[in-house]
Amino acid sequence: MSGLKIEHVYKRYDNEGKGKKKKVNDYAVKDLNLETNEGEFVALLGPSGCGKTTTLRMTAGLEDITEGNIYINDVRVNDLHPKDRHIGLAFEDYAMYPPLTVYENIAFNLRAKGVPNDEIDRRVREIAPLMQCDDLLDMMPVKLSGGQKQRVNIARAIVRRPELLLMDEPLSHLDGKARQAMRTEIKRLINEIKCTTVYVTHDQLEAMSLADRIAIINFGVLQQYGTPAEVYDDPVNEFVASFIGEPPMNILVTTIIKDAGHFFFTFEGSDLRIQVPERYYGVVSDGFRCKVGVRPMDVLIGGPDSKGTPEKVATFENLGDERRIGIRVGEILLMLITEDDTRYKAGDIIRLEVRAEKTHLFDIETGDRIREA
C-alpha cells in the first residue's frame, strides 16, 4: 500500500476542432511525477488553468491519460473504470439528490452496491458525527446551508471507505468564516480516518493549513513538491516564492555593487541599500544583476541607532491584528508587517533593516533560485 503514484503523466487535449488553432504547447499536464505516502494529505496548488484539476480527474478516471501511468495502492488504474478505482470524490458543487434526505444521499452509493441495510445504517451513523451532520440526517438538501451541504457531500465521499479521497476546491463556494470552520473540520476528519487524500485548491492558505505536502503546479508542470515549511522557507523558484504567502514575498530587481569590501543590493530609482549576506559572496560580483526576495515579516524597522537606509513611509495600514507599511522602491511597493503598536503616517521616515538570512536570490531570466555556493 503506497497511496497514489503518478508516473510521467501527460495530458493533451485534442484541439483540432473547427475554428481552433493548434497551439505549440498544448499540454494541460506535462511529465508529472508525484508520489504520496499512505494516509498522507497532499494538496495540488496552482493558479487557475495550471492543470491541477485535470490531474485529479485523470486520477479519478474522468479523463483519459495521454501518456504515463497512475497507480492507486500499487494497482495501475489507467484502464480501470472510475467505480473500480476505490476512490471517494468531493467536488466544489455538491450535486445532491434533491428528493432524497441527507441520510439517503449519504447512503446512496452503498445502496447501489447492494450493501445490506443494517451495515449501511451503521456506516452512515458512524460517519455523520465526524462531519457534524448527525442532526441533519432527516433533512432535505434544499433546507441546508452551503456549509452543511458541503459537510454532507464530504460524508458521502468517505462513507464508502475509499482507498483514496479526492477533493476539488470543496471550500471555494463558502464565505470567509464558514470556509475557515470547514477547513478545521476537514483537517480533523482526515486525521481521524487517515485516508490518503489529494486536495485541489488555488488558495495557498488552504494548502498551507491542511496539507502534509504541497505540489505546486504552473502551466502543467510541477514546480516544487514539499512540506508547507519547505515551500515557504525554501522555494525553488520565483513562482513558488511569490505564490506562497500573503502578503506575497517582496521580489525586486537588484544590481549588486561592491563597496569597501562588502557587497550591497541596490535598486533602480531608490537609494535603498541592503548588505548582501556573506553566504552569497561566492556567487555574486560587482555589477551582478538578479532578483532578491524577502518576506514582509523579515523586513524590520530599525531602532534609533540603526544603520539601515532611511526611507519614507508610502502607505501605513492598521489592520488591528497587525500593521502593514509600504515603502516605494522604484516602481514597487516593498511591504513590511509589524505587530509593533506604533502608528506611522505616510511621509514618516523609518530605517529599514532586512533579516539577511531570510533573503533569496532569483535569476532574472528563468526565475530559478540562485543558491549560495
Add this chain to the structure above:
Amino acid sequence: MARITLENIKKTFGKVTALDGVSLDIKDKEFFVLFGPAGAGKTTILNNIAGIQVPDEGFVKFDGEIVNLVDAAHRDTAMVFENYALYPQMTVYDNMASPMRSKLYHKDEDYIKTRVHEIAAMMGMEHLLERLPSQLSNGQKQRVAMGRALVRMPKVYLMDEPLAHLDAKLRNAMRTELKSIQANFGTTSIYVTHDFMEAMSLADRIAVINEGKVVQIGTGDAIYDLPCNEFVATLMGDPEINLIPGKLAKSADGYTFTMQEGGMTYTLPADKAPFAKLDEHGKSEYDLALRPQHLSYSFEPKEGYLKCTVYSYESIGNKSVIIAEAGGQQLRMLAPNGLRVQIDQDVYVDLDLTHALFFDAETKDFVARYNEEAIRAIAEPEEGSDA
C-alpha cells in the same frame, strides 16, 4: 465635495425591512466605510445616497440640502461597482474619459486628456490606456473602473465592494494601492465592504451595519478595541476574538472569574477603572473576550495554565493558529509556523487578562475592559472638535 447626512432613513422592499432608521453624518472629505455582513443593508444605504433608490421615510442631505427628490444623474456622484461595468468596445482611455463626455458633466477634450493622464499616472496604469477591457486582467479592470470614477470631481465617490471579487492576494495588494492614492482624493468617499481589513485600512471612520441598523460608528481603532457588543467584536479580527462565558464573583481584593466550561477560576488583575464599571453593572454572568494575540501556550504543564487539548493547528500564512479545547470551550491563539503539533495532544494555555473585555452575557453588550481610557485616547481623536 460635500457633507452627506442621512436622517432616520427607512426603506422596505415588500415585507422586508432593508433599512430601519439609519442616521449618519459623513463629514466633508471623509473616507467613510460602511461595514457589515452580507444582507446588512450597506448597499441599500449607498443606493439611497446615489439616488438609485428613494427612502420610504427620512432625509438624504448633501451639504444640508435635502436631495430625496433629486434624481440620480443630478446628484453629482461617481460610483464604482463590484462588477466593473466597462464599455467593452472602448479603450481604457475612452472608458475613463466617458464620464466627462456626458452631456451633464461635459468637459473639453484638452481637459479630458490632462485629467485622464493625471489619474492614470496616479494609479500606475498609463501603459494600459490604449488597451481594450478584454486585454486586461481583473485587477487592471478594477483599476480602470476606479480611475473612471476618479477623473471627475464629484461631490462624493460611492464605492460598492470594488475589490470583493478579486482573489485574496490581489485584493490585499489593491487595497494597499488604494490606500496609497487615497490621500489625493480630496473628496468625500463612501465605501461599502464586508472585509474587516479593508475597513480598518481605508476608513477615517467606520459604520458597522447589521439588519438595517447602524450598530456602531467610530475609527478603526475604536471598532477594534472598543466594540460596543459581541457582534462587532467578532466581526473584527482574524482569527476571531475568543469569547469565554463565565461567572464573576467579588473576592476580598477584587474579582474572580470562573469559566463556565473548562472550570478554571482566575483572579482578575487589580484595576480600579474596569472594576468600578463591573460594580456598577452589578451582574454576575459575563462573556470575557480576549483576542488571540493575548493568549499564550506551553506544551509542558505550567503553574496557572489551563490544561487543554489541541483541536487544530493551522497555518494562516505568516503565522499559525492553535485552537485548543477545554470542556466545550474553544480557545484560539497565535503560534509560529512549522511547530510539531499533533491533534488531540495536551497543550497548556495562559490568558493575559490585562487585555480582557467584558460583555454582558445576556444582552451581549460591552460593559468594561482593561486600559479603556488609554485606548479611548488613541481610538477617539479630536472628540467633539469636528465642525
